[in-house]
Amino acid sequence: MSPLLSIENISKGFSSSGRRVVALDKVSLAIAAGETLGLVGASGSGKSTLSRILLRLLSCDAGAIRFEGEDWLTLKGAALRRRRARMQMVFQDPLAAFNPLANVGTVLDDPLRIHGVASKHRRAGEIATLLEHVGLPAEYACRPVRALSGGQRQRVAIARAIATRPSLLVLDEAVSALDVTVRGRILELLVDLQKQQGIACLFISHDLAVVRAVSHRIAVMDGGRVVETGPAATVVAAPQSEAARALVAAVPRLW
Numbered sequence: 001m002s003p004l005l006s007i008e009n010i011s012k013g014f015s016s017s018g019r020r021v022v023a024l025d026k027v028s029l030a031i032a033a034g035e036t037l038g039l040v041g042a043s044g045s046g047k048s049t050l051s052r053i054l055l056r057l058l059s060c061d062a063g064a065i066r067f068e069g070e071d072w073l074t075l076k077g078a079a080l081r082r083r084r085a086r087m088q089m090v091f092q093d094p095l096a097a098f099n100p101l102a103n104v105g106t107v108l109d110d111p112l113r114i115h116g117v118a119s120k121h122r123r124a125g126e127i128a129t130l131l132e133h134v135g136l137p138a139e140y141a142c143r144p145v146r147a148l149s150g151g152q153r154q155r156v157a158i159a160r161a162i163a164t165r166p167s168l169l170v171l172d173e174a175v176s177a178l179d180v181t182v183r184g185r186i187l188e189l190l191v192d193l194q195k196q197q198g199i200a201c202l203f204i205s206h207d208l209a210v211v212r213a214v215s216h217r218i219a220v221m222d223g224g225r226v227v228e229t230g231p232a233a234t235v236v237a238a239p240q241s242e243a244a245r246a247l248v249a250a251v252p253r254l255w
């Protein structure tokens with residue numbers, strides 16, 4: 001069976017102060033339907049560049065991406081907008097993605113309306129269900145986003161991401177700004193959602209402990225390349241690359 005997502009030989013360079021920086025060098029990865037792939041690497045290894053290319057926020061120099069059987073990088077206009085419903089994202093700072101003056105109900109109503117997920121009279125019920133999925137009471141729909149805690153905002157960001165019934169969530173440092181207890185709860189929520197709804201996830205973080213908590217497989221990036229891929233437990237217990245060994249050594253007490 002072909003994977004849900006396949007990233008094939010993606011390369012990207014930047015020119016910075018007259019110097020050429022190779023951010024990605026022939027990166028290839030695949031994610032099966034319902035699978036969580038953790039993408040981990042030190043700062044500057046190329047993780048965010050890859051996620052921006054995947055989300056069509058940045059173009060690449062070479063390579064191809066297939067998503068749900070389509071050539072993802074050549075999709076344009078209305079076709080791309082339609083297909084975006086199937087690949088949603090959660091970033092580190094949800095306030096940057098929301099209108100902070102909006103209330104939670106509006107934040108969740110937008111994707112339901114824009115992508116035609118639910119008719120007008122069904123949308124309030126759909127919003128209540130989304131809030132329930134992420135562990136928030138239905139009355140939170142009336143609260144302004146800016147009045148929520150960081151963890152609650154990230155729950156709303158996750159609810160918004162799953163509103164369009166995606167097959168893939170891209171989570172880029174999605175729990176990095178949260179304190180340890182809240183982070184643990186959000187990770188539990190993501191694992192539960194992934195199990196209940198079978199959504200595949202690309203979970204990007206510099207923190208191996210966080211990636212290990214949610215991922216089936218882990219890919220390790222270093223200097224713009226994927227240097228190791230394997231089952232999460234194997235990569236953590238027996239890292240093969242220098243980069244993976246360094247990441248494991250950074251969290252020694254966990255295993």
Ligand SMILES: Nc1ncnc2c1ncn2[C@@H]1O[C@H](COP(=O)(O)OP(=O)(O)OP(=O)(O)O)[C@@H](O)[C@H]1O
Pocket residue numbers: 014015016021022023041042043044045046047048049050206
């Ligand atoms: N717009 C840009 N202009 C110039 N260089 C860039 C640009 N964006 C990224 N880079 C460089 O590309 C490389 C990869 O950066 P990237 O942000 O993808 O890494 P990262 O693994 O996500 O790091 P971090 O965890 O710190 O965000 C780095 O050397 C970075 O300096």
